[in-house]
Amino acid sequence: MRILYTLLWIVALPLVxxxxxxxxxxxxxxxxxxxxxxxxxxxTRASQPVIWVHAVSVGETRAAEPLIRQLMQAYPNHxxxxxxxxxxxxxxxAQLFPDDQLQQCYLPYDIPYLVGRLIRHFQPAICILxxxxxxxxxxxxxxxxxxxxxxxxARLSLKSLHKAERLAPLIRPASASISCIAAQxxxxxxxxxxxxxxxxxxxxxxxxxxQQQPEQIRAGKALRRQFGQRAVLLCASTREGEEALILxxxxxxxxxxxxxxxxxxxxxRFDEVARLIEQQGLSMQRRSTLGVADLPAETRVLxxxxxxxxxxxxxxxxxxxxGGSLLPLGGQNLIEACAxxxxxxxxxxxxxxxxxxxxxxxxxxxxxIQSAGELMSLTVSLLANQTQRQQxxxxxxxxxxxxxxxxxxxxxxxxxWIS
Numbered sequence: 001m002r003i004l005y006t007l008l009w010i011v012a013l014p015l016v017x018x019x020x021x022x023x024x025x026x027x028x029x030x031x032x033x034x035x036x037x038x039x040x041x042x043x044t045r046a047s048q049p050v051i052w053v054h055a056v057s058v059g060e061t062r063a064a065e066p067l068i069r070q071l072m073q074a075y076p077n078h079x080x081x082x083x084x085x086x087x088x089x090x091x092x093x094a095q096l097f098p099d100d101q102l103q104q105c106y107l108p109y110d111i112p113y114l115v116g117r118l119i120r121h122f123q124p125a126i127c128i129l130x131x132x133x134x135x136x137x138x139x140x141x142x143x144x145x146x147x148x149x150x151x152x153x154a155r156l157s158l159k160s161l162h163k164a165e166r167l168a169p170l171i172r173p174a175s176a177s178i179s180c181i182a183a184q185x186x187x188x189x190x191x192x193x194x195x196x197x198x199x200x201x202x203x204x205x206x207x208x209x210x211q212q213q214p215e216q217i218r219a220g221k222a223l224r225r226q227f228g229q230r231a232v233l234l235c236a237s238t239r240e241g242e243e244a245l246i247l248x249x250x251x252x253x254x255x256x257x258x259x260x261x262x263x264x265x266x267x268x269r270f271d272e273v274a275r276l277i278e279q280q281g282l283s284m285q286r287r288s289t290l291g292v293a294d295l296p297a298e299t300r301v302l303x304x305x306x307x308x309x310x311x312x313x314x315x316x317x318x319x320x321x322x323g324g325s326l327l328p329l330g331g332q333n334l335i336e337a338c339a340x341x342x343x344x345x346x347x348x349x350x351x352x353x354x355x356x357x358x359x360x361x362x363x364x365x366x367x368x369i370q371s372a373g374e375l376m377s378l379t380v381s382l383l384a385n386q387t388q389r390q391q392x393x394x395x396x397x398x399x400x401x402x403x404x405x406x407x408x409x410x411x412x413x414x415x416x417w418i419s
Contacts, residue, residue, distance in 0.1 A: 029087025039117025204406030220315025
């Protein structure tokens, strides 16, 4: 099955490269460092032993931050190699770890020879995959070269389990070859074991350990002052199809002068969402052109067209709807909102973060709605009830603080493999 998988990769490679250039029209980063996607690296190999961490995009890179910082502290004689699949993930890594604190690259396409090039060039002592990144040929290439593979902060939804089971002849051998797995919850661990994984332990979600950057909090408070005395609803990490629903409900709701802040998850959609706002006849301001001036009073919508400022947006809002949950897209991470004490609103579809979403609701940090109209109705209710909103804020902060410690447990699990 793995041979067939490899042949399919080889056949599809011209289309994959063409898609890379197509996406590069809106995100130029996809057209940079292309050689790395084929295992060709211009950089020299570090003289120290290498700990390789793979974080596909922005969310995984942020989740990896506390682990990478502890790895740097615990293994000062090692060099960290951080690989990605997306330019936004790579940019996030560069922002979190400036001044050459680590080395970054793109992960090659999952063909044994290409992945083998990376391993031969950097000679990692261990490969640490973040969350859901199970690449069969990568794992096979590591096993052939006696490089242990760890999957950390691992999660697997029921929907993803069913998909993986359809590819069991490919996925089960890969899962069984992983040296150790640190799962977020017992439910995740059990589903991962069903795919043939052996050494699975529950360590928790390392995203709770991400330290909020003080400059981002200060920027959020400054942004809030620019908004004036208006109430603020943030729609964070929205996905395609959601913005139209939200904007339509927003124009129909009696929200007074409330400000709606929309931050699309993918930067290539900023202009598309701007057009949607204009089609609704709403006065709009882009974050990228706001500067330090006060937001005009007639502005109804702020488009968050900036990168690396999500904490800033959460810190500036009264309420935060977490995107990807109005439509069956699985939702996004709510921890960052809770960490700055912002009450959370979730849509009906949170299967990618099922356990943490339900835990947040049970803790009083979040509420669930079923539609965009209900989102606006709940917003009106919460903005009118300062006591309930403050209680949700307190519960959100407590929820974030109570779940810390996953990174230390993961470090203990990794120790024997790095040593």
